[in-house]
Each structure stands twice: as C-alpha cells, then as structure tokens.
Amino acid sequence: MTDDVDTVAEGGLDTEWGAIPGADEIRRIGLSNALREVTAPLHRRAERAGVISDIVRGRSSRSAYALLLRNLHLVYAEIERGLERHRASPAVRLIVLPEVYRADAIARDLETLYGSAEAADAVPVLPEGTAYAEAVRASAEGDGVRLIGHAYTRYLGDLSGGQTVSQVLAKTLGLDAGARNLYRFAGIDGLDAFKQRYRDAIDRAAFETDRPDAILAEGMRAFRFNIALFWAVQDAVGGASEPSGEPAPPPV
Numbered sequence: 001m002t003d004d005v006d007t008v009a010e011g012g013l014d015t016e017w018g019a020i021p022g023a024d025e026i027r028r029i030g031l032s033n034a035l036r037e038v039t040a041p042l043h044r045r046a047e048r049a050g051v052i053s054d055i056v057r058g059r060s061s062r063s064a065y066a067l068l069l070r071n072l073h074l075v076y077a078e079i080e081r082g083l084e085r086h087r088a089s090p091a092v093r094l095i096v097l098p099e100v101y102r103a104d105a106i107a108r109d110l111e112t113l114y115g116s117a118e119a120a121d122a123v124p125v126l127p128e129g130t131a132y133a134e135a136v137r138a139s140a141e142g143d144g145v146r147l148i149g150h151a152y153t154r155y156l157g158d159l160s161g162g163q164t165v166s167q168v169l170a171k172t173l174g175l176d177a178g179a180r181n182l183y184r185f186a187g188i189d190g191l192d193a194f195k196q197r198y199r200d201a202i203d204r205a206a207f208e209t210d211r212p213d214a215i216l217a218e219g220m221r222a223f224r225f226n227i228a229l230f231w232a233v234q235d236a237v238g239g240a241s242e243p244s245g246e247p248a249p250p251p252v
C-alpha cells in the first residue's frame with residue numbers, strides 16, 4: 001500500500017491518477033472542485049465495481065445489498081464519530097452537518113433487511129469493510145482534517161448517484177422505503193441546494209488547514225476503499241451472474 005499522504009511533496013504529488021495540486025492551487029480552484037477532479041477516474045471505476053455494477057444492471061440480490069450495508073454501517077459510524085469529535089476544529093466543524101449523517105438510517109435499513117438489529121449484528125463484517133472503517137478511524141487522528149475526504153466521498157455520493165441507486169433498488173429488488181432510508185434525507189429540503197452548501201463548506205475548510213492536499217489524497221483513498229469493498233461483497237455472495245469485464249480491483 002502506498003501512503004500518498006506521507007509522500008505529498010511541497011509543490012504537489014504525482015499519482016497514477018494525475019498530480020495532486022499544492023495547497024495554494026487547491027484553494028484557488030476550490031477544494032470541492034479539486035476533489036471532483038482528482039477522483040473522477042475513480043468515480044468511473046466505482047460505478048462499474050462489483051456489487052454496485054450488479055445493482056445498476058439489475059443483477060444484484062437482497063442479500064448482496066444487505067451485506068454491503070452491513071459493512072458501510074461501520075464506515076459511517078466512524079465518519080460520524082470522527083466529525084463529532086472534531087466539532088470544535090476550525091476546518092472540520094464546517095462540515096459537521098448532522099442532517100446528512102447516515103449511520104442511524106442504515107441501522108434501520110439493516111433491521112428491515114435482516115429482520116432485527118441482532119440478526120444484522122451477527123453477520124460477519126468483511127475484511128475490506130473493517131479495513132475501510134479502520135482507515136476512517138485513523139483519518140480522525142490528529143487534527144482530523146482527512147475525515148473531510150471520507151465525508152465528501154460518501155455523503156455527496158449518497159446525495160447524487162445514490163438517488164438513482166435507490167430507484168433501481170426499488171424497481172429491481174422490490175425494496176420498500178423501510179430498506180432505503182440511506183437515500184432518504186428527511187432533514188434536508190432540496191438536495192441540490194444542500195449539495196452546493198456542502199461543497200462551499202468544503203471549499204472554506206481548505207483555508208482552515210495547511211494540508212488541503214492531504215484531504216484530496218484521502219478522498220482518493222476513500223474511493224479505493226469503496227471499490228475494494230464493492231468487489232469483496234460481490235465475491236462473498238457468489239459473484240455476478242456474468243463477468244463484468246472489469247480488471248481486478250486496485251490495491252487500496
């Protein structure tokens with residue numbers, strides 16, 4: 001595993017996805033734009049990865065989706081614990097917006113999908129889920145700014161493509177609203193306006209830390225953890241009904 005964060009050079013970092021700009025450049029173009037830019041190739045990979053690809057093509061199963069949520073629940077719990085811990089931090093506090101938190105919503109979905117909270121808790125978490133949650137926990141160490149990369153990746157995803165995923169889950173798996181709370185933001189009026197507000201908050205956060213490049217690198221890592229988890233879930237439930245033609249998952 002390479003740790004982009006520790007090797008970020010003064011003027012920016014060359015990665016397999018391109019260069020990570022330096023702090024001044026990130027602030028000039030906006031951290032949220034920079035995140036979108038550097039993660040764009042990874043977003044394309046995520047859409048085609050494992051269980052997500054199966055869902056979009058209507059080839060998933062209730063058990064595969066439930067297993068995905070079982071693993072993501074841990075991840076959101078770590079993100080939200082970290083955000084709360086850094087409520088007073090000049091950078092992180094800007095994105096402490098509990099109306100977007102998803103851990104409780106996922107817990108309700110898991111109850112519906114597995115029949116009870118106890119039954120859901122009894123399902124073993126995959127190593128890729130544990131690794132992802134552990135990375136989020138580690139990103140909350142110190143000043144916690146790297147959490148912003150994780151929050152960006154999951155919350156803006158749920159508010160964007162997640163809305164399409166929700167419709168597909170209803171149509172192809174017959175999941176009712178009680179199993180799709182992840183995509184229902186009851187406390188938010190107007191998802192597009194909220195997304196803009198969230199992006200503005202991320203942009204402002206770049207001026208409250210001297211390491212906005214570390215947030216970019218962590219956003220990229222977050223996508224890779226997602227991709228690894230999507231493949232692992234597909235693998236655990238017996239693979240896709242036909243090969244997806246995708247190359248092996250990249251190392252996280």
Ligand code: HEM
Binds near residue numbers: 046
């Ligand atoms: C099921 C497949 C997916 C589809 C169809 C999809 C679709 C989209 C679309 C259309 C947008 C743009 C929305 C806008 O500009 O307002 C978007 C944004 C985004 N998606 Fe996805 N997505 C998918 C999967 C994912 C996954 C798996 C992740 C991460 C784990 C993700 C993370 C994001 C993020 C972070 C953004 C915000 C980009 C930005 O504005 O900076 N998406 N997605």
